[in-house]
Amino acid sequence: MQSDEMQKIMTKIKNRREELGMSYQMLSEKTGISKSSLQRYETGSIKNMPLDKIEVISKALSTTPAYLMGWEDDTAIEYKNADIIRTVKKKKIPLLGRIACGSPILNFNDLEETEYVDADNDIIADFALVCVGDSMINARIDDGDLVFIDKDAHVRDGDIAAISLDYELMLKRIYFDKNSVTLISENSKYPPRIIKFNEYSQIDFRILGKAVAFQSPL
Structure with missing residues (x-):
């Protein structure tokens, strides 16, 4: 060429x-x-x-x-863009509320009734949450983005997961050690949170599911 x-x-x-x-x-x-x-x-x-x-x-x-x-010419791309918009959003996933990417959120369901969001048909998830805050920006997860959660997916070391800690909801990258779990933000202004296994009897700690996809608002 x-x-x-x-x-x-x-x-x-x-x-x-x-x-x-x-x-x-x-x-x-x-x-x-x-x-x-x-x-x-x-x-x-x-x-x-x-x-x-x-x-x-x-x-x-x-x-x-x-x-x-x-x-x-560009006309072909315009038609292809229209096809993308028509075909990408193929199924509905329940939107259950908001999840913290910053200060923890107490209430799992901030919505008066169940709403649904459109998602790519390839996304396998049980529910979606709206991200609030900037603690995961280095993972390209911004305030207002949707996060899709698969509650049955195995959460492995280094995965991003929805966490409930003393009934406060948060989205963190999670690392497992022999005696503890470390919750990491993707923003250096938020320090890691280390939860030792011997603290489990004193706190309510649950992994609600693995984050499998993210979607920014159009």
């Missing part, structure tokens, strides 16, 4: 990625291409991109190789 053609492809990839709000890390996970390689493609450090890479990236960006290579 000529360098000017390659630059046009890189610009289309960058614009499309930013349009979808997709980070390099997210695109890397979807394509299997390393984050550093994606950055070098976009900045032009790598002068040539194989066609198979263009095909993989186009699929991750919900577009086509033809569009990225300039063989399709």
